[in-house]
Amino acid sequence: xxxxxVTTSIIAILSFILGAWLIFDSxxxxxxxxxxxxxxxxxxxxxxxxxxxxxxxxxLAFPFLFLGVIWIVNxxxxxxxxxxxxxxxxxxxxxxxxxxxxxxxxxxxxIFLSLREKRLAKTLPLTKPSDCLPTTVRSVTRTKTSRLxxxxxxxxxxxxxxxxxxxxxxxxx
Numbered sequence: 001x002x003x004x005x006v007t008t009s010i011i012a013i014l015s016f017i018l019g020a021w022l023i024f025d026s027x028x029x030x031x032x033x034x035x036x037x038x039x040x041x042x043x044x045x046x047x048x049x050x051x052x053x054x055x056x057x058x059x060l061a062f063p064f065l066f067l068g069v070i071w072i073v074n075x076x077x078x079x080x081x082x083x084x085x086x087x088x089x090x091x092x093x094x095x096x097x098x099x100x101x102x103x104x105x106x107x108x109x110x111i112f113l114s115l116r117e118k119r120l121a122k123t124l125p126l127t128k129p130s131d132c133l134p135t136t137v138r139s140v141t142r143t144k145t146s147r148l149x150x151x152x153x154x155x156x157x158x159x160x161x162x163x164x165x166x167x168x169x170x171x172x173x
Contacts, residue, residue: 004079007117011089011110012075018096018106019071026064045100067096086114086121 004012029035035043035057047057074092078085093107093114 004081005117007113008078011113012078014106014110015071015075015078018102019068019075021102022064022068022071026061026068029061046098046103049098049100086118089114
């Protein structure tokens with residue numbers, strides 16, 4: 001796991017907040033039959049958008065639950081630093097834009113921050129190709145490379161290549 005930038009941390013925190021809210025609100029709908037605030041102030045602007053598409057807002061509890069889980073997973077992916085973390089964030093943000101107010105605000109902010117981070121990631125120079133590899137892969141690669149270089153430099157005596165393995169000599173003719 002690499003060290004996260006402040007922007008990456010903000011993206012992850014926003015992902016966790018929206019994911020937790022979607023999970024809470026959809027679970028509440030499944031348990032009580034009402035979304036948060038549905039009885040007092042009514043549903044948000046998202047319900048109007050969904051109703052115009054011919055879908056009943058009451059039928060969206062499971063999709064919202066699934067969307068909340070996706071947002072939580074997205075937050076973990078962003079923190080782990082996978083190579084496609086910003087593309088995933090942009091895609092899930094676009095899907096959530098219809099969830100007017102919280103989804104729209106967090107979605108637009110996440111799209112902006114992800115595009116910014118993606119642009120910055122492309123401009124950072126790499127000193128060598130191994131900079132792209134995680135630390136564990138780099139150490140294994142260096143070990144194999146040093147082993148290969150040491151085998152190439154084995155002394156040849158009279159056409160016989162001498163190899164040493166575990167203290168014993170093996171002669172190949």
